[in-house]
Amino acid sequence: MFWLWLHLICGVILVVAALLGLWSRNLQLWSMLARMDYLFLLLSGVMLIVHAWQAHPVLLIVKLVFVIIAIGILEMAFAKRRRNELSNSTRWLAVLLIVIVLGLGLWLTQGFPLF
Known part of the structure; x- marks a missing residue:
């Protein structure tokens, strides 16, 4: 239960750090918070993977692919933001x-622990 709550809270923190990092003036603070958050998300995700694999292996693989893509796009957006080349679409x-990754995570747990 601890790992699930940690994963959920870190996911929400990542959304906030991404929003503030991509729109506020203090990019360095928010990008570093997002990078620290990746570590906590990866650690808690590894601890939760055993339970999710038994119930939904295909959905878990889809989520892992989206996680890798999301981290790559977010890091690319932070780099473009640093160079003042960031577009609104990125x-x-x-x-x-x-948000899709968070939604997939909630789908994997059937909304637990929120519902």
């Missing part, structure tokens, strides 16, 4: 992918 794509 900003929203990064946030949308993170």
Whole structure:
């Protein structure tokens, strides 16, 4: 239960860090928070993978692919933001992918622990 709550809370923190990092002036703070958050998400995700694999192996693989793509797009957006080359479509794509990953995670757990 601890790992599930940690994973959920870190996912919400990542959405906030991504939004603030891509739209606020203090990019360095929010990008570093997002990178630290990746580590906690990966650690808690590894601990939860055993339970999810038994119930939904295909959905878990889809989520893992989206996680890799989302982290890559978010890092690309942070780099473009640093160089002042970031477009609105890249900003929203990064946030949308993170929200999709969170949605897939909630689907994997059937909404638990929220519902």
